[in-house]
Amino acid sequence: MRRLMIGLMLLAFCSPAQAEQISPVKARGIAMAQAAALTPPVKPAPKKKIKKKKKAAPKGPPAKELLGSVAVPAPLAARSIGAYSKGCLAGGVALPINGPDWQVMRLSRNRNWGHPRLIDYLERLASDARAFDEWPGLLVGDLSQPRGGPMLTGHTSHQVGLDADIWLTPMPDRILTDQEREDISAVSMLKDPFTVDPEVWTPERTKLIKRAASYPQVHRIFVHPAIKKILCQQAGAKNRRWLAKVRPWWNHYYHFHVRLSCPPGIAGCANQKPVAGNDGCGTELKNWYAMLRKSEIWKANHPPAPAKPAKPAKSKKRLKRVADLPKDCKTVLASGGHDPSATDPATVPVALRAVASKDAGPPPPRLDAAALLALMGGKPRGMPLPDRNPTR
Numbered sequence: 281m282r283r284l285m286i287g288l289m290l291l292a293f294c295s296p297a298q299a300e301q302i303s304p305v306k307a308r309g310i311a312m313a314q315a316a317a318l319t320p321p322v323k324p325a326p327k328k329k330i331k332k333k334k335k336a337a338p339k340g341p342p343a344k345e346l347l348g349s350v351a352v353p354a355p356l357a358a359r360s361i362g363a364y365s366k367g368c369l370a371g372g373v374a375l376p377i378n379g380p381d382w383q384v385m386r387l388s389r390n391r392n393w394g395h396p397r398l399i400d401y402l403e404r405l406a407s408d409a410r411a412f413d414e415w416p417g418l419l420v421g422d423l424s425q426p427r428g429g430p431m432l433t434g435h436t437s438h439q440v441g442l443d444a445d446i447w448l449t450p451m452p453d454r455i456l457t458d459q460e461r462e463d464i465s466a467v468s469m470l471k472d473p474f475t476v477d478p479e480v481w482t483p484e485r486t487k488l489i490k491r492a493a494s495y496p497q498v499h500r501i502f503v504h505p506a507i508k509k510i511l512c513q514q515a516g517a518k519n520r521r522w523l524a525k526v527r528p529w530w531n532h533y534y535h536f537h538v539r540l541s542c543p544p545g546i547a548g549c550a551n552q553k554p555v556a557g558n559d560g561c562g563t564e565l566k567n568w569y570a571m572l573r574k575s576e577i578w579k580a581n582h583p584p585a586p587a588k589p590a591k592p593a594k595s596k597k598r599l600k601r602v603a604d605l606p607k608d609c610k611t612v613l614a615s616g617g618h619d620p621s622a623t624d625p626a627t628v629p630v631a632l633r634a635v636a637s638k639d640a641g642p643p644p645p646r647l648d649a650a651a652l653l654a655l656m657g658g659k660p661r662g663m664p665l666p667d668r669n670p671t672r
C-alpha cells in the first residue's frame with residue numbers, strides 16, 4: 281500500500297508538464313521508483329522442505345531382554361554408567377544373600393547386585409540399625425541386575441547399581457529358606473490410600489528411615505506420601521534436615537527405596553539434581569495429597585478391566601535397545617566373553633519374566649465406597665490422572 285502511494289505521488293509529480301524540468305539522472309531514479317512501486321512485491325520462493333532422514337531404529341532384542349538374561353557381572357572395574365533410569369553397571373558386586381543383619385529376598389530375580397558403594401552402604405546400615413535403632417535386620421529387595429540396565433519387570437530405575445529397595449518388614453530371627461523368600465509378602469504400612477496404619481507403623485520404622493538417610497552418600501529416599509507424612513510428624517522439632525532427602529513417590533508403601541549419589545570421580549555417571557534443603561513437609565506434601573486424591577478418583581472411574589487370558593497387549597512404545605543406552609553399555613554386555621546374540625528372545629525372557637514378575641508386597645489399598653463418595657463430594661465424575669510413574 282505504501283509503495284502504491286509513493287508511486288501515485290511520483291506519477292503526479294512527473295506529469296509531462298514538469299518532466300522537462302527534471303534532470304536525466306533524476307528522471308531515471310524516478311522511473312525506477314515508479315517501476316518498483318507498480319510492480320507487485322515478489323514473494324520469496326517457498327523454502328524447499330528438506331526431508332529429515334528418519335534415524336533407523338536400532339535392531340536386535342530390547343535391552344531389557346539382553347541385560348535381563350545375563351546371570352553374571354561384567355568382569356570390569358566397578359563403574360556406574362549413565363543415569364539411574366538409563367544405564368548399566370560394570371564390575372557389579374553381589375550383596376551376600378545372608379549377612380549378620382540382613383537377608384536378601386526373591387532370590388530367583390537375581391537382582392542383588394550393585395556398585396561396591398551400595399553394597400558397603402547396605403552392610404553398614406544393617407549393622408547400625410541393629411546396634412542403635414532396635415531394628416533386628418534388613419530384608420533386602422531389588423538392587424540391580426548383575427550388569428544393571430533395564431529390567432524385564434518392575435522398575436524403571438535401579439539400572440546403575442546405586443538403588444536398593446528395603447522392606448519395611450523386620451527380618452525374622454532365623455534364616456529364611458529360598459522358598460520362603462519367594463513366597464513371603466512384605467507388609468503394607470497403609471490403612472487406606474492416604475493414611476499409614478497406626479497398628480503397623482512403629483517409631484522404629486521412623487528411626488530406620490532416619491538412619492538410612494543420615495549417610496552422606498545417600499542422594500534420595502523414596503517413600504509413599506503417607507509415610508512421608510508420618511515421618512514429618514514423628515521427626516521432632518530438632519534436626520529435620522534428613523527429611524529433605526526423603527521424597528514422596530507412588531507405591532512405596534511396603535518398602536523404601538534408597539538411592540546413592542554417584543561415586544566421586546566416576547566419569548559418565550549422571551547424578552540427579554540435589555534435593556532442596558527444606559524438609560518437604562509443607563507445600564510439597566500438600567501437593568502430593570492433592571495428586572493422591574485425584575488418582576483415587578481417576579481409579580474409581582477407570583476400574584481395571586477383567587483379566588483376559590488372550591495374548592498380551594502390544595505396547596506402542598519403542599523398547600530401548602542397547603544402542604539407546606550409554607555406549608559403554610555395549611562393552612559391559614559383551615564383556616567376559618558373553619555373546620548377546622546367543623540370547624534366544626523366544627524363550628529366555630518368558631521364563632525370566634515369570635519369576636521376576638512376582639510382586640514383593642500386597643496391592644495398594646483402595647478406598648471403600650463411602651470414603652470414595654465423600655472424596656468426590658457426592659458426585660462421581662471423571663478427572664485427569666496426574667502424571668504418575670508407579671515403579672522406581
Ligand SMILES: [Zn+2]
Nearest residue numbers: 444445537672
Ligand atoms: Zn525401588
